Amino acid sequence: MDTVTGSIMVLIAVAGGALVGAYVRRRLDESQMGSAQQLASQIIEDGKKEAETIRKEAELQAKDTVLKAKSEWEKEAKELRRELQGQERRLIQREENLDRKDRVLETREKEAQQRERELATQEGAIQQREKKVEQLVEEQMARLEQVSGMTGEEARQHLMETMESQARHDAAKRIKQIEDEARESADKKAKEILSLAIQRYAGDYVAEKTVSVVPLPSDEMKGRIIGREGRNIRAIEAAAGIDLIIDDTPEAVIISGFNPVRREVARLALEKLVTDGRIHPARIEEIVQKAEEDVNQSIRESGEQATFDVGVHGIHPEVVKLIGRLKYRTSYGQNILKHSLEVAFLCGVMAAELGINVKQAKRAGLLHDLGKAVDHEVEGSHAMIGADLARKYGESPEIVHAIAAHHEEEKPSSVLAVLVQAADALSGARPGARREMLETYVKRLEELERIGTSFNGVDSCYAIQAGREVRVMVSSDQVSDAHSHVLAKDIAAKIETEMTYPGQIKVNVIRETRAVDYAK
Structure with a gap:
């Protein structure tokens, strides 16, 4: 690589020098042909020196590059060797761990085999003992059978039946006794408390309706109560908040209203007006206000008296x-x-x-x-x-x-x-x-019986005890004992939803199954 680079650099230098020389020669030919050759020679020499210098520099750079690459490669090789060595150490450790576990498993397997042999020995001993015990039991049972004249199974069955029968008899007897005692004591105590409460208190009753009747000294007073063009009666109704009914009833005026307090105020006011004789709108307002104060005072006194009495x-x-x-x-x-x-x-x-x-x-x-x-x-x-x-x-x-x-x-x-x-x-x-009114009473009874018969499985329904109890006869084929309780609750719930009644109503569902046969 170094030789090729140097050769290339030399060729480049030589080519450059040739070009420069040609150029110089041409210039010298044009100006001074005499000194051109000398100058060209000098230039060529300088080009060669420069080319040599460039070649040497290129060789030095190439060497530096090779050294750097070699250093990097050695570094990477060291890291690779280090990683390989670490993996080798880990593999060695894993192999040692596997060997150790193998040895532990072998030890445990040997211990397990030893325990199995010991258990087998013990099991054999236990089986021998069980055989001996069974032999002894059989011998004892045979002796007992000889003495009692019954087999072991027959004796066991007889004993269990006797104990079961005795236990059931005692349990049923005890349950019946507890139920009877509880029922008698509860019923007796409840009756005593209620009878004592009734005997120790006897209250009187005041029957009132939604109307009040005010007696008049004569029928002539009706005209004065009505007044000219009815202004007096309108004033009374407006002040008291009630309706005043003046009809053919002799010597009486009817006061109608759902508010009992206002009705009482109107009654007192009208009685005072009739007694006083001065009946006109101003006097009516004054008397009604005074009657209202009297009623409020009476209300307070009645409330205080009630709390005092209690x-x-x-x-x-x-x-x-x-x-x-x-x-x-x-x-x-x-x-x-x-x-x-x-x-x-x-x-x-x-x-x-x-x-x-x-x-x-x-x-x-x-x-x-x-x-x-x-x-x-x-x-x-x-x-x-x-x-x-x-x-x-x-x-x-x-x-x-x-x-x-x-x-x-x-x-x-x-x-x-x-x-x-x-x-x-x-x-x-x-x-x-x-x-209550007869029509309302009869209607309430009919409504009770209608609600009772509206359920499936009901044969008949009767309202008794003045509508305070309903007896529902059901078919034993359609209604079971358990369902009869649910039916009673459903009927009671429907009565509560659809009816208005005083006190409470008892719903009594009756289910009966009769089996009849004849001995001939």
Whole structure:
């Protein structure tokens, strides 16, 4: 490579010198032909020296390049040898590890084989012992069979049957005894508590409707009540918020309205106007305002008297007013304030018998129908309205829950809630406590029987005990014992959804299977 490079450089120098010489000769020929040859010779000599210098420099550069390439190649070779040596060491280590594991496995295999031999020896010894034991057992069984006259299987079966029969008999006897005792004690205790509660409290009832009748001294007073062009009657209706009915009823005026408080205000105002004799719009407004103040005072006094009679204290003043308003509210002819007092006393008596907080029970009984004081003004059931009012005015969560759960809007989760529910049903179910129109009563009975017969598998349905119980006869082929419980719950749920009724209704599903045969 060095020789070729030098030769190329020499040729380049020579060619360059020739060109330069030719050029110089031509120039010299043109100017001075005499000195041209000398100058050309000098130039050629200089070109040769320069070419030699270039060749030497090229040779030095080529040597440097070769040395660098050689150095790099040696470096790469060293790195390659180092990597190969590292891989060789790793392979040697892996081989040593494999040899070591092989030796460990061989040792373990030998130990396992030794253990297998030991276990085989022990198993043989155990089998020999088992054979001896079996022989001894067979000998003993043979002796026992000879003594008892029964085989071993017959003796075992006889013993098991005897023990099983005795255990079943004892268990059934014990279960029957426990059930009878529990039923008798629970039934007896419940009857004692209810009878005691009924005996210790006897309430009177005030029958009120949605109308009030005001007696008049004479029919001439009707004209004065109506006034010129009816201005007096319009003033009374506007001030009291009720409807005044003046018809052919002799010496009487009918006050109609769903709000019992307004109806009472109108009744008192009209009685005062009739007694006073001065009936005109200004006097009417004055008398109605005075009657309203008197009714509000009466409401407060009634509420305070009710809390005093029950013996509960610390009730919010607004709640006391709501309790007093119940004096003018009825349900199926039963006065709600009287009903609430009765429920409170019944709750107290039963709570004393059960050993729970008597004052708390009375408080819950007194407040259980609190929502009926405003249920004509607020949407929702009176139980939930009463619970919201009790919660608003600081009653305890136990009282609030008892109010909300006494008609199953919430599931009762405390003894107090169940107690209020029972007392409420007992108060409403007492003979003479409530009444309803004959048409409504008959319609309710027909609706109960219709709901009962609307389910599959029902043969007949009868509403008894004044509509407080429904007896449903079902086909034993279509309804099983387990399904009869579900059917009772479904019928009760449908009654709750589709009907409105006082108290509670018992759904009794009856299923009977009869097998008849004759001995000839």
